[in-house]
Amino acid sequence: DAKTTQPNSMESNEEEPVHLPCNHSTISGTDYIHWYRQLPSQGPEYVIHGLTSNVNNRMASLAIAEDRKSSTLILHRATLRDAAVYYCILRDVWDSGGSNYKLTFGKGTLLTVNP
């Protein structure tokens, strides 16, 4: 099963960049890498996703290693509102036939942003 490994927690200061790492050494060629975050008492919200190339959107950037075995979510200027649990997610093929799969959410990284 393709799994992700993330640090349990990270800390940042407001208005500084944050680099959240994710290791996925068993990723397969067609797995997409997704990032979601979950604020307290809310459901997760989409942040960004990519396959091979680096991606940017209004919320963040996603840097994917050339071998795709790791990726980094970059928040360019952290705000207090960015304090959340960040999940790095891969498609996880469960059935060898390929028709069934489960999304694997790891434990995520708890990001604390200091004022």
Added chain:
Amino acid sequence: KAGVTQTPRYLIKTRGQQVTLSCSPISGHRSVSWYQQTPGQGLQFLFEYFSETQRNKGNFPGRFSGRQFSNSRSEMNVSTLELGDSALYLCASSVTGPNTGELFFGEGSRLTVL
């Protein structure tokens, strides 16, 4: 545009009972997936429905079931509740599916089993 709506938000049941949770996806979204979130196990995928058909299933016992209606609204049912079923149940909708499409999550239904 209305978001994903889950009802009820909170409920308390006793062991052996059953429970039905409802999820109304964003208009136009045909994929609805369900997740269980507990402090110990994190977020775990239950199943996904697309156009009224269960398309994908996670590693949960048969006591956990679901269905999707023609208007894309979905329900999940847990029968013979156990203490370990206490969790936050989240549903997410998307245009295509959990793998390639952006997921939009509801705020969840918090189930407590006594």
